[in-house]
Amino acid sequence: MQNSNLVYSTDGGKIEQAKAQSTRSVNKDGIVRIHRETKGRKGKGVSIVEGLDKEPAELKTLCKTLKQKCGCGGAVKNGTIEVQTDDREKLRTLLQDAGFTVKIAGG
Structure with a gap:
């Protein structure tokens, strides 16, 4: 089954192609950055890892490893x-x- 990303538009009832969203976080210098964020989390801090040029499946396995360690x-x-x-x-x-x-x- 193939996902065609079709979206219904209320402007005349046309079906338009959805814009492809990038799911990769890539820094131009190739450095992975870790920063802390508490905004919108009721004061609970999380560490955000950005700049990994990996596919979503690879990110998921890396995330699992980091969580376990x-x-x-x-x-x-x-x-x-x-x-x-x-x-x-x-x-x-x-x-x-x-x-x-x-x-x-x-x-």
Whole structure:
């Protein structure tokens, strides 16, 4: 079964082709960045891993590995990995061991 991404438009009842959304988060310099975010999460902090040029299936397996090693939850959203931990140093070490160039972004 093939997904054709057709969307119904109320403007005259036409069927239009949906715009393809990129699910990859890629930085131009090739560096993976880890930053902390609490906005919209009721004060709970999560670490966001951006800049991984991987397919969604590969991101999912990497996310699973990071969650197991950190002992926390997380998810893959819009080409980024969200891990429910404040321990960015541990994430950095794990990603460097996996062969990525990693920087901690933000304060």
